[in-house]
Amino acid sequence: MAIETLLMALFLILLVSRLFGELCQRVGWPAVVGEISAGxxxxxxxxGWLHPExxxxNIAELGVILLLFSIGTETSIKRLYHSGLQIILVAVIGIILPLLMTGIVAYYAMALSPFAALFYGCALTATSIGISVSVLKDTQQQQESCSHIILGAAVVDDIVGVILLSLLFTFANDGSVAxxxxxxxxxxxxxxxxxxPVVGRGLIYLLRFLSGHAQNLGYEAVVMLSLICLFAWLAHHVGAPALLGGFSAGLALSRQFVSPWQRYLxxxxxxxxxxxxxxxxxxxxxxxxxxxxxxISVDLSQLAIDQNNLLLLLLMVILAVFGxxxxxxxxxxxxxxxxxxxxAMVPRGEVGLVFAQFGLQLGIISNGVFTELxxxxxxxxxxxxxxLKRLLIAKKNA
Structure with a gap:
């Protein structure tokens, strides 16, 4: 992408997303709805002014990494720990039900192969942490107990998603799984x-010491962005989503961070x-x-418009939501x-899109199935x- 094309793309994205986000907030919808609609x-x-590039x-992934960093700074590790069993319960049910319901329909109604139908179901097991927690932040309810369950279950979903993606990749290439x-x-x-998070906390003590010798403005922003990029790279290097690196860096900053040596520092x-x-x-x-x-990743021109296809699409949406x-x-x-x-577990967001793109690149699903997914x-x-926003507002006013 040429520099002038990138500059115009960023101009359109930032301006139109802000406009649509403001309009949605004025009518009581989350800003993220307006931003996705802008795309x-x-x-x-x-x-057709912008296309996936x-x-x-990469810039979009940096955005979600920074968003997860912000979420991590407000997350209580202690509350996540105490909600452990409930987190696992929500995550497991939210993985198994969509996988079975959408996978079975994809096999019988869409006439996909067993492997393609399994892949279709796996793609809809994901949960986008960033989208739901962004709504929680907008309504200032990110510290509620159910918010920690949401965050923990979404993290478990991401981990399971990475594992499923690795299994499917191995099977698609080798025909077996080790x-x-x-x-x-x-x-x-x-x-x-x-x-x-523990390593990150230790680095923060070092950065605080070095800050006393810094002469230039912007020290805090530079060192924190460097730390986020490092942790995101490490997460990707070990096979995790890069956004979990941003989340871990945020946890290191959390006011509710707990460590064995904290009493001595x-x-x-x-x-x-x-x-x-x-x-x-x-x-x-x-x-x-x-x-x-x-x-921007959606191309509606690839969709076959007929009654049966639209009904099937509607059924898949219903199953994906209720699952x-x-x-x-x-x-x-x-x-x-x-x-x-x-x-809060309903939005599939970036993780689901990664699944879909992966299936298209490996030839597991066709262009038409990709667009429908x-x-x-x-x-x-x-x-x-x-x-989610309507329920949060109703709870707040109750």
């Missing part, structure tokens, strides 16, 4: 999530507060680019909190935040 309008589905995809490499991948992901909160505030403008600029790119809604029902809490957790992902990504 659909600018992309090949309508105006590797450069834009158990030992898969076990190694699982243990590596868990070790990263446990150790990365001076409280770093004044410095971590500076780091967090220095990153906020960057997050506000780059995060919307990710949501717009989700919309996640039901995940919140077994929780030991009020019905509204159960529905909030279920709605992306539309189901987009529909859940639009419906989830709308339902």
């Amino acid at each position: 659909i309008m600018l992309g090949p589905s309508l105006l 590797p450069v834009l995809a 158990p030992l490499p898969m076990l190694k991948l699982i243990l590596t992901l868990l070790a990263f999530l446990l150790l990365a 001076q409280n770093p909160f004044p410095f971590t507060n500076k780091l967090e505030h220095a990153m906020q403008p960057l997050t506000e600029v780059f995060a919307p680019i990710f949501f717009v790119y989700v919309g 996640k809604l039901l995940a919140g029902l077994p929780l030991q809490c009020g019905w509204r909190d159960r529905m909030i957790v279920g709605c 992306v539309l189901v992902i987009i529909a859940t990504t639009l419906l989830g935040p709308v339902l």
